[in-house]
Amino acid sequence: MSDFFSAGWGYYIAAISLIGIAWCLWLLWSQRKTTVQLKPDGSVDDTTGHVWDGDLRELNNPLPRWWAWMFILACVFGLAYLVLYPGLGTYKGTLQYTTRDALAKQQAEVEASVRPLYAKYMQMDVPAIAKDSQAREIGQRLFLNYCAQCHGSDAGGSKGFPNLTDGDWLYGGEPDTITQSILKGRNGIMPPFAAQLDGSKAGDVAQYVRSLSGLPADPIRVARGEPLYKANCVACHGAGGKGNQALGAPNLSDRTWLYGSSERTIVETILKGRNNVMPAHEEILTPEKVRMISAYVWGLSNGAAR
Ligand code: HEC
Ligand code: HEC
Numbered sequence: 001m002s003d004f005f006s007a008g009w010g011y012y013i014a015a016i017s018l019i020g021i022a023w024c025l026w027l028l029w030s031q032r033k034t035t036v037q038l039k040p041d042g043s044v045d046d047t048t049g050h051v052w053d054g055d056l057r058e059l060n061n062p063l064p065r066w067w068a069w070m071f072i073l074a075c076v077f078g079l080a081y082l083v084l085y086p087g088l089g090t091y092k093g094t095l096q097y098t099t100r101d102a103l104a105k106q107q108a109e110v111e112a113s114v115r116p117l118y119a120k121y122m123q124m125d126v127p128a129i130a131k132d133s134q135a136r137e138i139g140q141r142l143f144l145n146y147c148a149q150c151h152g153s154d155a156g157g158s159k160g161f162p163n164l165t166d167g168d169w170l171y172g173g174e175p176d177t178i179t180q181s182i183l184k185g186r187n188g189i190m191p192p193f194a195a196q197l198d199g200s201k202a203g204d205v206a207q208y209v210r211s212l213s214g215l216p217a218d219p220i221r222v223a224r225g226e227p228l229y230k231a232n233c234v235a236c237h238g239a240g241g242k243g244n245q246a247l248g249a250p251n252l253s254d255r256t257w258l259y260g261s262s263e264r265t266i267v268e269t270i271l272k273g274r275n276n277v278m279p280a281h282e283e284i285l286t287p288e289k290v291r292m293i294s295a296y297v298w299g300l301s302n303g304a305a306r
Helices: 008-032 065-084 100-120 124-130 133-146 175-184 199-212 220-233 263-272 287-298
Strands: 047-052 058-059 184-191 274-278
Touching: 008 065, 058 175, 100 287, 124 287, 133 287, 199 220, 199 263, 263 287
Parallel strands: none
Antiparallel strands: 047 058, 184 274
């Protein structure tokens, strides 16, 4: 398929290709004979007249036959190719070949060839797959391919990207929840509170949040922050900050932080909110791959490798 908006470009490219080939053939035709010069004494001069380095003369020989035939064959090949394959602007070629179809066919073949390898695992439950060392290797390779760019090659995460090895889950660590996270993706939305809380109130709430996990906090500001927390945050993070996996609202009373535990970072979350996206993978991964990766991820925090 052509990516050009106007058909004119298709004709333009087709014309250049065809004129190019025609020009090559004309060139060959026009050079098929050599014009022989005669020397002043009437004998045949078999050089072109070029002389350099004193006595090097260029001979004026006709093109070798084999060379002329290769030239013609190359032109015939080019024309045949342009009939069979897409090459002339928007013309699709008699074989209807597209690289997109070829890729899809290749991928389908590879998937069919690896399916028997996965078949045995599709019968097993996730904890059993996670204990299988060969399955873990496959899972790890898939994870490195599809997940490591965000979650890190050791699945340890980074700011905004959850650690998948610590047993602390935003949405839940059951095999089914992990599979769901992979298939459908996730979107953690924390609304901004800049309209309800100013900077100093947000700071007081942040002090209260820090106190929930036993981090050093100013007791006076904690006391000021507590009612504000109860008025604004309990609906999602729960009394005591235990979080809510149905909403992906993090537990604020443990020492695991998605963004960080400093007052500044917490205030930033409160005032600006957060909108964090894990992309859905159901269109990208086959069911077999999803199962292998789910088992690998489940195993990371359930001691499967030990
Ligand atoms: C483009 C970046 C990106 C890629 C690629 C990605 N993730 Fe995520 N993932 C995230 C983000 C961001 C979150 C947190 C979403 C939120 O805060 O709601 C997340 C959340 C998750 C969760 C939920 C964690 C919890 O605590 O409940 C799991 C499980 C997960 N990802 C697994 C995977 C796996 C397995 C892959 C590879 C197939 C993958 N992710 C690929 C960015 C990514
Ligand atoms: C509508 C639900 C909702 C409300 C209300 C809400 N939050 Fe959140 N909060 C979330 C979600 C969801 C996340 C995770 C965002 C993400 O995945 O990136 C979050 C993340 C956070 C984080 C980051 C935690 C970390 O591990 O880094 C902090 C801190 C936080 N909220 C504090 C608060 C405070 C304080 C309030 C009240 C002022 C509040 N939240 C109100 C849903 C909510």
